[in-house]
Amino acid sequence: MFNPLKPLLFGLLALALADPLVAAEADAAQPSLLERWFGGKEGPDAYRQDADFALYQQACSDCHLAYPPGLLPGSSWQRIMGGLADHFGQKAALDDASVLRLQAYLLRHATEKSAAPYAQQLARTAGYKPINLRITESEYFSIKHQDISLTEVKANPRIGSLSQCQACHSKADQGSFKTDEVVVPAPE
16 A cells, blocks of 8 residues: 655655765854754854843853853853842843743753764763853863863962853863963963
8 A cells, every 4th residue: 555655754854864974065064954943052152142141141241251062051050040139149130031032042952952072072071960050160171171270270260260261261162272372371
């Protein structure tokens, strides 16, 4: 018995299987057909191209680096945004509408949604273990910074804290943490 859906399903399957091969040749950054239909990881810089990126920069970068959202999973961002009255010892005053927009933005670009290399490595390292609210307390961060002396970091006024990514990572504000872009500032 002929099923009219079979040719359609086979055609869609063939398209889905062939699409990644074509996309790899055309542009490796393009999502596959399945990712476009069903969602998938975003491009490494998608968080910077999001309409709410400017709001995120404005709300967060006055006090600290507006950390790339891919450095924390969505559950951590939800806890951070839910605790702005005591944001690491400070009160982060934002109106309710901004909080909702920022939380949605952070969740759209969290570790599990990001294609940034650091986000993928963080996800692999974290496994099923709970993630702290501080990026510097993640297992991934500890592994990447295991040769760095906390005493020396605190003693260097140009760094001061491990949370000051931009002090050593020259392109941290662009979401790049490549080893060859690290320049540790000499103490004053």
